[in-house]
Amino acid sequence: xxxxxxxxxxxxxxxxxxxxxxxxxxxxxxxxxxxxxxxxxxxxxxxxxxxxxxxxxxxxxxxxxxxxxxxxxxxxxxxxxxxxxxxxxxxxxxxxxxxxxxxxxxxxxxxxxxxxxxxxxxxxxxxxxxxxxxxxxxxxxxxxxxxxxxxxxxxxxxxxxxxxxxxxxxxxxxxxxxxxxxxxxxxxxxxxxxxxxxxxxxxxxxxxxxxxxxxxxxxxxxxxxxxxxxxxxxxxxxxxxxxxxxxxxxxxxxxxxxxxxxxxxxxxxxxxxxxxxxxxxxxxxxxxxxxxxxxxxxxxxxxxxxxxxxxxxxxxxxxxxxxxxxxxxxxxxxxxxxxxxxxxxxxxxxxxxxxxxxxxxxxxxxxxxxxxxxxxxxxxxxxxxxxxxxxxxxxxx
Amino acid sequence: xxxxxxxxxxxxxxxxxxxxxxxxxxxxxxxxxxxxxxxxxxxxxxxxxxxxxxxxxxxxxxxxxxxxxxxxxxxxxxxxxxxxxxxxxxxxxxxxxxxxxxxxxxxxxxxxxxxxxxxxxxxxxxxxxxxxxxxxxxxxxxxxxxxxxxxxxxxxxxxxxxxxxxxxxxxxxxxxxxxxxxxxxxxxxxxxxxxxxxxxxxxxxxxxxxxxxxxxxxxxxxxxxxxxxxxxxxxxxxxxxxxxxxxxxxxxxxxxxxxxxxxxxxxxxxxxxxxxxxxxxxxxxxxxxxxxxxxxxxxxxxxxxxxxxxxxxxxxxxxxxxxxxxxxxxxxxxxxxxxxxxxxxxxxxxxxxxx
Numbered sequence: 001x002x003x004x005x006x007x008x009x010x011x012x013x014x015x016x017x018x019x020x021x022x023x024x025x026x027x028x029x030x031x032x033x034x035x036x037x038x039x040x041x042x043x044x045x046x047x048x049x050x051x052x053x054x055x056x057x058x059x060x061x062x063x064x065x066x067x068x069x070x071x072x073x074x075x076x077x078x079x080x081x082x083x084x085x086x087x088x089x090x091x092x093x094x095x096x097x098x099x100x101x102x103x104x105x106x107x108x109x110x111x112x113x114x115x116x117x118x119x120x121x122x123x124x125x126x127x128x129x130x131x132x133x134x135x136x137x138x139x140x141x142x143x144x145x146x147x148x149x150x151x152x153x154x155x156x157x158x159x160x161x162x163x164x165x166x167x168x169x170x171x172x173x174x175x176x177x178x179x180x181x182x183x184x185x186x187x188x189x190x191x192x193x194x195x196x197x198x199x200x201x202x203x204x205x206x207x208x209x210x211x212x213x214x215x216x217x218x219x220x221x222x223x224x225x226x227x228x229x230x231x232x233x234x235x236x237x238x239x240x241x242x243x244x245x246x247x248x249x250x251x252x253x254x255x256x257x258x259x260x261x262x263x264x265x266x267x268x269x270x271x272x273x274x275x276x277x278x279x280x281x282x283x284x285x286x287x288x289x290x291x292x293x294x295x296x297x298x299x300x301x302x303x304x305x306x307x308x309x310x311x312x313x314x315x316x317x318x319x320x321x322x323x324x325x326x327x328x329x330x331x332x333x334x335x336x337x338x339x340x341x342x343x344x345x346x347x348x349x350x351x352x353x354x355x356x357x358x359x360x361x362x363x364x365x366x367x368x369x370x371x372x373x374x375x376x377x378x379x380x381x382x383x384x385x386x387x388x389x390x391x392x393x394x395x396x397x
Numbered sequence: 398x399x400x401x402x403x404x405x406x407x408x409x410x411x412x413x414x415x416x417x418x419x420x421x422x423x424x425x426x427x428x429x430x431x432x433x434x435x436x437x438x439x440x441x442x443x444x445x446x447x448x449x450x451x452x453x454x455x456x457x458x459x460x461x462x463x464x465x466x467x468x469x470x471x472x473x474x475x476x477x478x479x480x481x482x483x484x485x486x487x488x489x490x491x492x493x494x495x496x497x498x499x500x501x502x503x504x505x506x507x508x509x510x511x512x513x514x515x516x517x518x519x520x521x522x523x524x525x526x527x528x529x530x531x532x533x534x535x536x537x538x539x540x541x542x543x544x545x546x547x548x549x550x551x552x553x554x555x556x557x558x559x560x561x562x563x564x565x566x567x568x569x570x571x572x573x574x575x576x577x578x579x580x581x582x583x584x585x586x587x588x589x590x591x592x593x594x595x596x597x598x599x600x601x602x603x604x605x606x607x608x609x610x611x612x613x614x615x616x617x618x619x620x621x622x623x624x625x626x627x628x629x630x631x632x633x634x635x636x637x638x639x640x641x642x643x644x645x646x647x648x649x650x651x652x653x654x655x656x657x658x659x660x661x662x663x664x665x666x667x668x669x670x671x672x673x674x675x676x677x678x679x680x681x682x683x684x685x686x687x688x689x690x691x692x693x694x695x696x697x698x699x700x701x702x703x704x705x706x707x708x709x710x711x712x713x714x715x716x717x718x719x720x721x722x723x724x725x726x727x728x729x730x731x732x733x734x735x736x737x738x739x740x741x742x743x744x745x746x747x748x749x750x751x752x
Contacts, residue, residue: 369653382647
């Protein structure tokens with residue numbers, strides 16, 4: 001690619017000027033995308049995955065040139081560019097699917113024409129994901145799957161689920177797992193909403209009973225699913241920001257790092273020395289987390305790996321739990337209430353429960369501490385007694 | 398030791414990333430050679446708590462006059478470089494009057510001999526800048542009276558600089574009464590200084606707050622560096638030490654503490670460097686940044702040192718193990734220039750002022 005940066009910027013800006021007219025808002029990363037008509041245009045023009053080769057709808061651009069494309073899209077607020085960094089599904093398929101399946105699925109994924117969900121966790125395999133017991137048994141032309149998955153967002157609207165299932169029970173647990181694209185719209189796949197502690201239902205349970213997966217929907221080698229999962233999880237971690245949401249009521253909610261200060265003022269508590277100390281400390285944690293992230297990015301940009309990236313989740317868990325605690329303290333007995341007439345109480349109570357979305361979701365903080373201890377600080381791993389024995393013999397429950 | 402900052406740059410802003418890395422590396426090498434744990438213990442057990450030969454070596458390297466203007470014989474560098482040097486000093490527990498000298502050469506660049514290390518200056522904050530709440534220094538005409546308490550490095554100082562609301566004053570060592578204090582952290586000596594005579598006005602009160610901020614940035618760097626080194630020592634021990642047939646660091650009880658301490662020490666580093674940068678740029682939010690660094694770094698170092706001792710177990714309960722030296726240093730720094738509660742209050746005041 002010898003095109004100059006200037007020419008590239010000119011081309012992408014001209015293309016956007018000719019085609020971009022706005023699309024419906026869409027914040028979910030699951031399910032069919034209402035913007036797919038636009039996304040298909042972006043894909044066909046080669047802007048969706050500019051770092052990929054032209055064989056896969058890309059342009060073979062360098063990272064720096066691809067950023068020019070992304071910036072041009074960001075400038076006008078147009079979605080769809082830079083999916084070679086952000087599209088978990090397409091990246092996983094590109095890396096591990098067979099060529100024929102890739103040709104079918106990747107273009108659809110880039111345009112959001114198919115809805116996707118994740119079928120990893122099970123009631124008996126949460127932190128210990130390699131303990132999955134959903135089974136996929138070989139049959140003519142594919143596999144038959146039976147088992148139960150949980151914490152699945154978007155399952156009701158998904159066309160495919162990225163599934164890990166056990167395909168060999170006579171080898172140790174990491175070596176008998178395979179990775180599939182499971183067609184969701186079929187007999188034998190039942191989706192039930194899961195009611196959360198916040199009384200919402202963002203997740204589902206998925207009951208799979210003798211569902212069918214065609215041969216070509218296997219990603220990576222048979223029994224090599226653990227490796228595929230690692231690359232998929234790496235993509236997921238790199239694109240997932242702070243998954244926690246803001247307050248539920250949204251009623252004139254103060255925003256930004258110092259929102260807590262505004263809330264304390266509103267509650268008439270800023271003359272209380274204890275409140276002042278706690279508010280200062282929680283705001284400080286927020287600012288420190290931002291400073292850490294900025295430093296990590298600067299270190300990564302210089303090419304040195306940064307240990308700091310892995311700390312954001314722990315930092316955010318503490319921030320969210322403590323922010324909710326201080327909000328509750330500001331309210332006093334009003335925090336006993338809920339409902340639309342008590343939006344601040346509703347928020348404080350919701351946030352104190354939803355903080356677990358961050359401290360449990362995506363791997364508990366305890367698992368994250370293991371990861372930091374082992375991968376960043378190089379502390380030795382805990383012995384795993386089930387690592388080397390056939391999975392069939394592992395104690396479960 | 399032949400390393401020197403041979404080419405002082407035109408201005409602080411002119412020192413690029415490579416020069417800064419070279420500066421840090423030269424300081425690190427000097428300290429690895431001349432400020433080992435044995436050196437720290439020797440200096441800490443000495444009468445003065447000061448090693449003139451080490452101070453000379455630091456001066457030769459250009460570190461003593463780091464933030465003094467070039468015209469005054471200094472390197473003319475700024476808060477960012479000072480913070481980086483202090484990270485190394487903190488990691489090595491360097492017992493030397495670096496912060497006092499940075500304060501003095503900023504308040505009074507023309508004080509003879511201080512920037513080149515031939516004389517040592519101690520700085521007493523008075524009036525509204527008195528962080529001890531215990532001092533009663535007063536100016537009557539051209540005479541100072543009263544006592545400044547907990548003045549770092551006063552017992553080895555040739556000159557005492559008083560930073561007050563009425564201006565900056567210098568008093569020769571012979572014209573004050575210095576009473577060394579029996580300090581808990583013997584790597585950071587302090588003394589009470591009683592004034593009873595004439596003082597020379599050498600600077601304006603307008604400089605005092607920014608100078609205190611510079612001192613805070615230096616201290617924050619020292620604490621961040623100390624926290625990082627203490628965590629390294631602790632993680633290394635948890636990797637080597639075996640009980641129940643396993644490295645103790647393989648137990649989640651230890652591993653999880655280490656992960657939490659990494660968050661603390663990295664946050665301290667981020668806060669210290671951000672405050673240094675904002676002070677160098679005289680950013681509009683510098684008050685908040687300095688206040689944040691003050692309590693974040695103090696609290697982080699205390700927690701890392703404290704938990705680090707716990708994670709070691711019995712070995713760190715002994716005098717001969719270095720862990721307590723870090724804990725002592727962390728505890729002394731957590732008082733210096735005001736404790737964390739004071740700085741959290743200043744932080745929220747700065748945020749209120751921004752809003």
